[in-house]
Amino acid sequence: MAEFPRFTALIKELPSTVPFVGPEALERTRNYPVIARIGANESGFGPAPSVLAAIQEAAGDIWKYSDSEHLSLRQALAKHHSCEPENLMIGEGVDGLLGMAVRLVVSPGTKVVTSLGAYPTFNYHVDGFGGERVSVPYKNDREDLDALLAAVKEHDATMVYFANPDNPMGSFWHEDAVVRFVEELPETCMMVLDEAYCECGPAEAFPGIDRFLERPNILRFRTFSKAYGLAGARAGYIIGAADTIAAFNKIRNHFGMPRLTLVAAEAALADQAYLQSVVGRIRESRDEIARIARENGLEPLPSATNFVAIDCGRDGAYSRAIVDALGARGVFIRMPGVAPLDRCIRVSTGPNEDMELFAQELPAVLQALG
Numbered sequence: 529m530a531e532f533p534r535f536t537a538l539i540k541e542l543p544s545t546v547p548f549v550g551p552e553a554l555e556r557t558r559n560y561p562v563i564a565r566i567g568a569n570e571s572g573f574g575p576a577p578s579v580l581a582a583i584q585e586a587a588g589d590i591w592k593y594s595d596s597e598h599l600s601l602r603q604a605l606a607k608h609h610s611c612e613p614e615n616l617m618i619g620e621g622v623d624g625l626l627g628m629a630v631r632l633v634v635s636p637g638t639k640v641v642t643s644l645g646a647y648p649t650f651n652y653h654v655d656g657f658g659g660e661r662v663s664v665p666y667k668n669d670r671e672d673l674d675a676l677l678a679a680v681k682e683h684d685a686t687m688v689y690f691a692n693p694d695n696p697m698g699s700f701w702h703e704d705a706v707v708r709f710v711e712e713l714p715e716t717c718m719m720v721l722d723e724a725y726c727e728c729g730p731a732e733a734f735p736g737i738d739r740f741l742e743r744p745n746i747l748r749f750r751t752f753s754k755a756y757g758l759a760g761a762r763a764g765y766i767i768g769a770a771d772t773i774a775a776f777n778k779i780r781n782h783f784g785m786p787r788l789t790l791v792a793a794e795a796a797l798a799d800q801a802y803l804q805s806v807v808g809r810i811r812e813s814r815d816e817i818a819r820i821a822r823e824n825g826l827e828p829l830p831s832a833t834n835f836v837a838i839d840c841g842r843d844g845a846y847s848r849a850i851v852d853a854l855g856a857r858g859v860f861i862r863m864p865g866v867a868p869l870d871r872c873i874r875v876s877t878g879p880n881e882d883m884e885l886f887a888q889e890l891p892a893v894l895q896a897l898g
Contacts, residue, residue, distance in 0.1 A: 538636065538656075538658050542655060542656065545652060545655075547648040547649045547651075547652045548568070548648070548649075548862075550568070551565055551567065551568065551860045554855060554860065558855065558856070560855070560856055560858065561858055562855075562858060562860045563858030563859065563885060564858060564859045564860065564878065564881075564882035564885040564886055565860050565876075565878070565882070566859065566860060566861055566875055566876040566877070566878045566882050566886065567860040567861040567862040567874070567875075567876060568759070568860075568862070568876065569695070569725075569754065569833070569834055569835050569876045570753070570754075570757075570759040570876065571754060571755060571756070571757035571759070571806060571810075571834065571877075572876070572877070572878035572879050572882060573757060573806050573809055573810075573878075573879065574757045575756065575757035575758055575792065575796060576757070576795070576796060576799040576802035576803075577802075578795055578798070578799045578802065579757075579758070579792050579795045579796045579799065581795075582791050582792065582794075582795035583788050583791060583792050583795075586787070586788060586791040587788065589787060590787060590788060592787060593783050593787070594783065594785050594786060594787040594789075594790055595790070596782040596783055598618040598785060598790060599613065600790070600794060601618055601765075601790050601793055601794045601797075602616045602618060604794050604797050604798070605765060605797065608797055609737045609767065610737060610738065611737055611738065611741060611767065612770065614770040614773060614774070615741055615767055615768060615769070615770055615773060616765055616766070616767060616773065617765060617766040617768070617773045617776045617780070618763070618764075618765050618785060618790075619764055619765065619766070619776075619780065619784070619785070620762045620763075620764070620781075620784055620785065621751055621753055621759075621762040621763065621764040622722065622724050622749045622750075622751045622753070622764040623649050623764075624762065624764070624784075625749055625764050625765070625766055626649060626650050626653050626720065626722075626749070627653045627656075628776055628779055628780055629687075629718070629720060629747055629749075629766070629776075630650075630653040630654055630656075630657055630659065630687070631653075631657060631779055632718075632775055632776070632779065633686050633687055633718050634654060634657045634658070634659040634686065634687060635657065635658060635659075636657075636658030636659075637658065637659075637660055638657075638658070638659045638660065638686045638687070639659070639660050639662055639683040639684065639685040639686060640654045640659045640660065640661050640662065640685060640686065640687045640688070640689070641661075641662045641663075641664070641676055641679045641680050641683065641685045641687070641688040641689070642654075642661060642662075642663055642664075642676075642688070642689040643663065643664055643665070643666055643671045643672070643676065643689070643690075644663040644664060644665045644666065644866050645665075645666060645696065645864055645865060645866035645869045645870075646671065646689060646691060646694070646695075646696075647689070647691055647695050647696075647722065648865065650689050650720065650722075654687075659687075662679050662683050662685065664676055664678075664679050666697065666869060669697045669699055669829060669837075669869070670694065670697065670699040670700075670701065671690055671691065671692075671694055671699075671701075673690070673701065673705055673708075673709050676688055676690060676709075677709060677712055677713065680713065680714065680717050681714065684714075684716070685717050686716070686717060686718060687717065687718045687719075687720060688713070688717055688718070688719050688720065689720045689722065690709070690719065690720070690721055690722070691721075691722035691723075691724070691725075692706060692721065692722070692723060692729075692733055692734075693723075693725045693726075693728070693729045693733065693831075693832035693833045694833075695722075695724070695725070695833065695835075696835075696837060696862075696863075696864040696865075696869060696872075696874050697829060697837050697864070697869060697872070698829055698830065698831030698832060698833045698835060698836060698837050699829070699830070699831075699832065700729050700730070700733045700832040701733065702732055702733060703732055703733060703734055703735045706721070706733075706734075706735055707735050707739065710735075710740060710743065710746060713745070715743075715744075715745055716745070717745060718745050718746075718747065719745060719746050719747065720747055720749065721746060721747065721748045721749065722749045723748055723749060723750050724749065724750065724751045724753070724754055724764075725754055725755075725832065725833040725834065726750060727754065727755035727756070727803060727807055728754065728755055728807060728810055728832060728833050728834045729832035729833065730832060733832060737767060740768075740769075741767075741768070741769055742769060743769060744768075744769045744771060744772045745772075746768060746769070747766050747767075747768045747772065748766065748767040748768065749764065749765075749766055750764065750765055750766075750767065751763070751764040751765075752764065752792075752793045752796055752797075754833075754834055755803060755806050755807055755810065755834065756793075756796040756797075756803060756806075757796070757806065758789075758792055758793060758796060761786070761788070761789040761792050761793065762786075762789060763785070763789050763790070763792065763793040809877075810834045810877045813834075813877035813878060813883060814831050814834075814836050814877055816883045817836040817838070817875050817877065817883070817886070818836060820883070820886060820887045820890060821836070821838045823887075824890050824891055824894055825841075825894075826838050826839060826840055826841065827839040827841070829872070834876060834877045835874050835875060835876045835877060836874070836875050836877075837864070837869075837872040837873075837874050838872055838873050838874070838875060839871055839872050840871055840872060840873060841871065842871060843867070843870070843871060844863075844867055844870030844871065846871075846897070847863045847870055847871060847872060847873050848863065848870075849897055850863075850873055850890075850893055850894070850897065851863050851873055853893040853896065853897065854886075854889055854890065854893055857889040857892075857893070858885065858889075859885055859886055859889050859890075861873055861874060861875050861876070861886075862874050
């Protein structure tokens with residue numbers, strides 16, 4: 529069949545890219561079941577019972593479109609963060625919001641700075657709008673703030689991406705370093721500050737919400753997909769200066785947020801006691817992953833997220849072999865995609881039964897690989 533003749537020149541040039549191959553796709557293509565789903569940094573601990581009850585109660589209203597202004601959730605978040613509803617934009621998870629943020633400032637040829645090996649969905653959006661990526665390597669398994677800033681200035685970049693805590697390595701920077709970066713960042717560069725894992729990290733990693741609200745070039749991204757246990761609902765939000773947030777109204781899908789997603793997110797935000805209980809379980813699971821790694825002669829990296837990067841001591845081919853072999857045994861994990869980070873595998877926290885299967889299967893995989 530012939531290709532449609534009027535795809536844009538950019539689309540014709542782009543490779544067909546899937547940032548992440550999901551466990552469902554692996555089950556279909558490799559014909560084995562996923563038993564322990566500990567690769568996508570979801571919360572295997574699930575959402576609060578109060579959230580499930582709220583969804584059930586609101587399910588009968590599913591015939592209605594959602595409030596296009598998402599006002600109730602924005603008001604709840606504003607109270608939670610001590611800001612104003614005008615400082616908040618709701619969207620389809622961090623991934624969807626990244627796409628809108630890129631669309632606001634990136635056009636063909638726009639220079640965008642990120643870290644080599646950082647969250648690939650951001651790269652996917654930059655490429656999709658024709659941006660020109662400038663990537664700097666990690667340093668000591670952390671995003672290199674000095675190198676990012678130098679690249680922004682050298683290339684007069686319009687946007688820079690920085691995740692704190694970081695995915696895929698789990699590292700974090702102290703809030704003082706983040707503040708220094710912001711203060712030295714040119715006002716002409718939009719900063720994507722991805723804080724998706726903030727509930728799992730230490731308080732000293734995060735400047736107060738009010739710290740950057742007067743800076744029109746700082747956007748802070750957060751989500752209900754991780755510790756809140758709502759990855760399948762797709763609920764994320766941006767915190768920023770009111771005028772910058774208002775610009776999203778020019779391009780967003782005003783009825784894109786499902787009604788039940790908004791209900792679930794607001795109920796999750798209200799149940800902070802459950803959130804704290806999950807954060808505790810995440811810490812326990814991180815410790816267990818680290819114990820399993822060391823027991824098998826591997827080195828876990830310190831983590832401020834709901835996953836642990838494990839240094840396997842060799843190269844990316846060896847790490848890939850571990851990922852594939854564990855997958856064939858029903859244990860779904862992932863790994864960083866760029867050297868030297870790809871010497872690691874990445875294991876998400878999860879329930880005890882998932883950790884037990886990982887502990888059971890990892891020694892056999894390592895022995896078989898030699």
